[in-house]
Amino acid sequence: SHNPPLSPPPSHLPASQSFGEEPGPQMRRVSTTFATHAMSIEQLLGLCAHCPDPVERRNACAYICNLSANVEQQEEIRRRGGIQILVNMVAATPASAATAEVLDAAACALQNLTNGNSADQNKLAVVAADGINVLVRLLTEQTAAATSTKQAIARTLRSLSFQSNEIKLKIAQQGGVLALVNVIANPHDTPAAKACAAACLRSLSFISPPEQKQARFGESGCIALMIQLLMDQSATHEAQESAAGTLQNLSVSHYAQEYMIKGNGISTLVRILDRPQTTRKTKEAVALVLCNISVDNAHRDSIVRAGCLGQILHLMDTQPPSEMMGYLLGVLRYCCQCDSGRSELRRQDGVRRVVALLCTPECTPMQQEHATALLMVLAQRPELKNFLAAQHAIDAFVHLLGHPQLLHVHEAAAVGLFFLCQQHTENKLKVADLRGIHALVSAVSAPGCTQKAQNTISAMFQSLSVEEELERQLAIDGALPVLLKLLQDGSEQTREYAAGALQNISVNSENVDELFEHDGIGVLRTVLLACSNPNTLECVAAILQNMTVEEPELRAEVAEFEAIVPVVCCGLRRTTQHETLEALCCTLQSLSVIPALHKHIVANDGIKMLLSLLETSTLPQAITEPAALTLLHLSSKKVGFLQLAQDPKATEVINRFCAAHALAPSTRANLQKMTAKLQTAKQGCRLAGISGEPQLLGRTNTMSPSHLRLNRPTPGLRRIGTMASPTMRKAKTFRRHQSSPRLAKKSASP
Numbered sequence: 001s002h003n004p005p006l007s008p009p010p011s012h013l014p015a016s017q018s019f020g021e022e023p024g025p026q027m028r029r030v031s032t033t034f035a036t037h038a039m040s041i042e043q044l045l046g047l048c049a050h051c052p053d054p055v056e057r058r059n060a061c062a063y064i065c066n067l068s069a070n071v072e073q074q075e076e077i078r079r080r081g082g083i084q085i086l087v088n089m090v091a092a093t094p095a096s097a098a099t100a101e102v103l104d105a106a107a108c109a110l111q112n113l114t115n116g117n118s119a120d121q122n123k124l125a126v127v128a129a130d131g132i133n134v135l136v137r138l139l140t141e142q143t144a145a146a147t148s149t150k151q152a153i154a155r156t157l158r159s160l161s162f163q164s165n166e167i168k169l170k171i172a173q174q175g176g177v178l179a180l181v182n183v184i185a186n187p188h189d190t191p192a193a194k195a196c197a198a199a200c201l202r203s204l205s206f207i208s209p210p211e212q213k214q215a216r217f218g219e220s221g222c223i224a225l226m227i228q229l230l231m232d233q234s235a236t237h238e239a240q241e242s243a244a245g246t247l248q249n250l251s252v253s254h255y256a257q258e259y260m261i262k263g264n265g266i267s268t269l270v271r272i273l274d275r276p277q278t279t280r281k282t283k284e285a286v287a288l289v290l291c292n293i294s295v296d297n298a299h300r301d302s303i304v305r306a307g308c309l310g311q312i313l314h315l316m317d318t319q320p321p322s323e324m325m326g327y328l329l330g331v332l333r334y335c336c337q338c339d340s341g342r343s344e345l346r347r348q349d350g351v352r353r354v355v356a357l358l359c360t361p362e363c364t365p366m367q368q369e370h371a372t373a374l375l376m377v378l379a380q381r382p383e384l385k386n387f388l389a390a391q392h393a394i395d396a397f398v399h400l401l402g403h404p405q406l407l408h409v410h411e412a413a414a415v416g417l418f419f420l421c422q423q424h425t426e427n428k429l430k431v432a433d434l435r436g437i438h439a440l441v442s443a444v445s446a447p448g449c450t451q452k453a454q455n456t457i458s459a460m461f462q463s464l465s466v467e468e469e470l471e472r473q474l475a476i477d478g479a480l481p482v483l484l485k486l487l488q489d490g491s492e493q494t495r496e497y498a499a500g501a502l503q504n505i506s507v508n509s510e511n512v513d514e515l516f517e518h519d520g521i522g523v524l525r526t527v528l529l530a531c532s533n534p535n536t537l538e539c540v541a542a543i544l545q546n547m548t549v550e551e552p553e554l555r556a557e558v559a560e561f562e563a564i565v566p567v568v569c570c571g572l573r574r575t576t577q578h579e580t581l582e583a584l585c586c587t588l589q590s591l592s593v594i595p596a597l598h599k600h601i602v603a604n605d606g607i608k609m610l611l612s613l614l615e616t617s618t619l620p621q622a623i624t625e626p627a628a629l630t631l632l633h634l635s636s637k638k639v640g641f642l643q644l645a646q647d648p649k650a651t652e653v654i655n656r657f658c659a660a661h662a663l664a665p666s667t668r669a670n671l672q673k674m675t676a677k678l679q680t681a682k683q684g685c686r687l688a689g690i691s692g693e694p695q696l697l698g699r700t701n702t703m704s705p706s707h708l709r710l711n712r713p714t715p716g717l718r719r720i721g722t723m724a725s726p727t728m729r730k731a732k733t734f735r736r737h738q739s740s741p742r743l744a745k746k747s748a749s750p
Contacts, residue, residue, distance in 0.1 A: 326366030499539035541583035
């Protein structure tokens with residue numbers, strides 16, 4: 001069976017998303033009491049490098065720091081070798097309380113220099129001066145370095161690493177991650193210093209490739225420390241936001257996720273979301289951490305066992321719509337793909353709550369996306385179809401499809417609806433009762449409708465069209481012109497589904513009238529000429545047969561059927577597929593009942609093609625018998641008889657066909673009479689003096705319905721739907737129609 005390549009639409013924000021980086025701290029200035037206003041940059045740098053007086057060195061360094069806050073002065077400082085002087089100054093100054101001010105000023109100056117317009121050149125200069133090694137070594141001296149110095153160094157490392165993957169790797173390789181972790185873990189360091197260290201870790205965690213997250217952060221104790229920092233009552237909001245951002249960046253790595261689920265990591269993260277003092281930014285980052293973890297199938301059971309789903313549903317009831325709730329719905333979406341998650345969701349009455357959220361005007365786009373995908377995943381389970389229908393999931397899908405502004409969820413809603421209606425008549429009828437057909441028409445007609453959504457909706461139309469009760473309803477609700485457009489302009493798979501739906505609804509005679517009104521013949525001709533998909537061609541041929549199956553000779557609109565003749569002949573000329581040939585031959589048999597169409601069939605080489613089919617011994621009788629009966633019809637009028645009589649092989653081909661097949665006695669007798677007349681004509685009794693192709697008969701006078709009824713039909717003529725002729729061709733219940741579209745899970749990559 002064929003599965004349409006369907007998948008949920010792209011997320012408003014991807015599930016596995018990194019927190020990213022924020023620019024480094026703003027330019028900083030330090031106070032100075034040294035009268036340096038008359039000194040040049042060169043003189044100040046000389047004092048920093050050679051002055052033995054620590055106070056003068058500190059003041060000179062402070063003035064350099066203040067000058068470096070001006071980006072216009074940074075170029076001059078670097079050109080004069082200021083970066084190397086500052087790095088050497090930090091390396092040569094022993095860490096102590098007495099030297100803290102000098103180190104603070106030097107570190108602040110380096111921070112400013114790496115945070116300006118010429119930051120890239122300055123960063124390279126710091127790296128070339130071995131600045132990373134010097135700063136990390138000083139940060140590691142926990143007992144000697146003052147907490148203010150650590151704070152300044154953390155800021156400098158953060159500014160240095162901003163948007164530079166290479167520098168981040170160097171900092172991590174030289175022990176920077178462990179040094180920053182030690183600052184946060186040190187009970188003697190101030191909350192401000194810890195906040196600076198956490199902000200630097202967040203920047204370092206935004207590193208690629210992901211393997212570097214494993215190598216540098218997994219064994220350092222960083223992950224457990226970040227979770228602990230989130231629960232620390234004394235931590236600043238900035239520190240907790242940085243901790244949450246670090247976890248978010250790391251959570252795209254499977255290796256890091258393993259550390260997060262150890263112990264009570266999952267339940268701790270969920271508890272953070274319910275704390276009133278937690279900031280919005282922290283909550284959103286923590287929610288996305290949980291969403292990233294839930295993307296990995298191996299971790300979903302752990303999330304469910306930690307009681308996460310119940311807590312998330314509680315938050316849905318108590319928290320207003322927000323980005324955080326959108327991410328938490330993503331957790332539900334992924335966890336419901338495992339058995340334990342589905343069971344817990346049902347136990348917690350989660351489906352009803354999700355459906356209720358979807359139908360509220362306050363529901364955000366991200367919430368709509370994840371909630372719709374959640375219901376779509378559940379709809380894949382055959383045992384949940386009745387349950388989901390009882391929980392009004394069909395109502396929710398129809399509601400979403402009926403709003404053109406909700407294009408981002410149309411594809412998932414259509415897939416979910418398809419699953420719920422698959423081999424389920426009651427659900428299909430419920431879709432129609434809820435004006436679901438109208439909603440599908442609206443969704444597929446929207447300007448931004450994606451190809452995947454078109455594919456799914458056309459499959460849904462085909463699924464609905466299998467039900468006899470809905471054949472006419474589909475046309476009433478506007479599906480017929482939409483299906484014709486999809487058949488003409490859609491993708492190959494969309495065309496196949498649209499053709500199947502049209503085949504089913506063309507069984508209804510009122511729908512056939514609408515097909516003529518909407519130039520259905522022109523569309524079918526275009527498809528027959530351009531399409532190579534055998535399934536689509538078979539359906540198109542069946543549509544043509546259905547359009548002519550119900551006593552076409554009673555119609556006054558003969559011109560409509562004149563347009564069908566070249567289409568059918570074109571199909572006979574192109575295709576070799578047996579099912580398609582059978583439908584086309586049956587269609588031509590129906591058309592040949594109308595005498596006014598004989599000249600059109602002859603003009604389009606109909607007789608030659610029919611004789612060619614009879615001559616092919618490998619074709620089944622389901623194809624050749626309608627072809628023979630069509631020839632019998634055509635021979636009843638002069639134009640057809642003349643064409644047959646001038647074909648040297650016609651009599652032999654028809655006689656061979658009669659000998660090779662078991663035919664009804666009346667059919668065999670009529671065919672034998674026809675060949676006898678043809679044989680007599682060939683002997684010259686009636687064709688004396690006639691040579692070349694026979695001329696087409698001129699149009700008769702305006703034909704009344706009584707003429708079209710053929711009051712004196714030629715013996716042996718068969719109309720489609722009577723006696724042994726082919727009857728209405730209801731579309732088969734193709735296995736591909738009943739197959740579930742294959743869902744593609746969202747990638748867990750950043």
